[in-house]
Amino acid sequence: MTGGNAIRGTRVGSGPMGESERGESAPRHRVSYWCANNHESRPSFALDAEEPESWDCPRCGLPAGRDQAAPPAPPRNEPYKTHLAYVKERRSDADGEAILAEALAKLRAQREGDF
Numbered sequence: 001m002t003g004g005n006a007i008r009g010t011r012v013g014s015g016p017m018g019e020s021e022r023g024e025s026a027p028r029h030r031v032s033y034w035c036a037n038n039h040e041s042r043p044s045f046a047l048d049a050e051e052p053e054s055w056d057c058p059r060c061g062l063p064a065g066r067d068q069a070a071p072p073a074p075p076r077n078e079p080y081k082t083h084l085a086y087v088k089e090r091r092s093d094a095d096g097e098a099i100l101a102e103a104l105a106k107l108r109a110q111r112e113g114d115f
């Protein structure tokens with residue numbers, strides 16, 4: 001039974017402060033990001049990974065940047081578009097396409113007439 005004790009001993013003895021036990025053997029570093037609401041998020045990245053320019057704030061979802069003094073501007077805010085607004089928009093899109101197609105057809109017809 002001395003063999004079992006020896007294995008156990010080396011396992012406990014390995015790693016300072018037991019850090020290896022928490023699975024943080026891969027070197028990582030934390031990067032701070034700030035969103036427009038001044039929320040700080042600190043995701044960690046592997047040391048050899050390139051940290052992204054921006055990070056989505058986990059609290060409010062706005063893009064967050066590395067520079068606390070100049071966080072990225074929030075995306076254009078069209079927050080609660082109603083269903084009706086969507087329908088109108090889509091319909092006017094369709095109308096626009098129809099008008100365009102019609103205009104092109106007329107244009108072609110005119111050109112053909114000119115020649």
Ligand SMILES: [Zn+2]
Pocket residue numbers: 035036037038039057058059060061062
């Ligand atoms: Zn935020």
